[in-house]
Amino acid sequence: MELYEVLNKRRSIRAYKPTPVEDDKLRRILDAARLAPSAANRQPISFIVVKDNNIKQKLKDAYLRNGFLQRPIIICACGLPDKAWKRGDGKTYVDVDVTIAMDHLILAATAEGLGTCWIAAFKPKVIKEVLNIPNNIEPLVLTPLGYPEVIPEPTYRKPLEEIIREIK
Numbered sequence: 662m663e664l665y666e667v668l669n670k671r672r673s674i675r676a677y678k679p680t681p682v683e684d685d686k687l688r689r690i691l692d693a694a695r696l697a698p699s700a701a702n703r704q705p706i707s708f709i710v711v712k713d714n715n716i717k718q719k720l721k722d723a724y725l726r727n728g729f730l731q732r733p734i735i736i737c738a739c740g741l742p743d744k745a746w747k748r749g750d751g752k753t754y755v756d757v758d759v760t761i762a763m764d765h766l767i768l769a770a771t772a773e774g775l776g777t778c779w780i781a782a783f784k785p786k787v788i789k790e791v792l793n794i795p796n797n798i799e800p801l802v803l804t805p806l807g808y809p810e811v812i813p814e815p816t817y818r819k820p821l822e823e824i825i826r827e828i829k
């Protein structure tokens with residue numbers, strides 16, 4: 662699929678078919694995340710891939726709005742703040758690095774015909790407990806990964822003029 666088609670086709674998918682995701686597709690999608698750029702090439706990222714139904718059941722407590730069980734795979738994108746590049750004023754770029762990698766993953770999933778949905782409104786304490794994440798690693802965003810059951814209409818975007826300030 663051509664890049665602009667992927668960008669136009671991506672949606673937040675909140676209903677999934679139970680169809681399993683093929684291993685080769687999953688690997689290509691994760692590899693797309695690996696290719697992402699990062700500040701000073703520190704690559705302060707890690708991904709936890711959850712297929713186990715018992716763990717998915719436990720993850721339900723971390724995100725009450727949707728059950729996780731019907732989603733074939735849950736991916737948790739984590740940041741490694743100690744490894745991330747910091748600007749001179751101390752600002753860390755770990756969130757930016759994880760976000761870029763996650764967007765690579767999400768767009769690759771779209772190109773493979775799979776659905777995803779950024780999820781930030783989870784309880785980090787529960788996620789850390791259930792996924793056994795040590796203190797120096799921060800879970801930043803989750804996504805389900807699976808074949809879409811329902812593909813929603815595109816959501817509203819501001820017009821280009823509203824988000825661009827041109828200095829000539």
Ligand SMILES: Cc1cc2nc3c(=O)[nH]c(=O)nc-3n(C[C@H](O)[C@H](O)[C@H](O)COP(=O)(O)O)c2cc1C
Pocket residue numbers: 671672673674778779780781782783815816
């Ligand atoms: C950083 C981030 C966090 C998000 N967190 C959630 C979330 O916790 N739950 C949810 O249902 N959607 C979440 N979303 C999805 C947005 O609601 C969605 O991207 C937006 O409404 C635009 O719709 P679209 O993705 O279908 O284009 C999140 C998106 C981003 C980028």
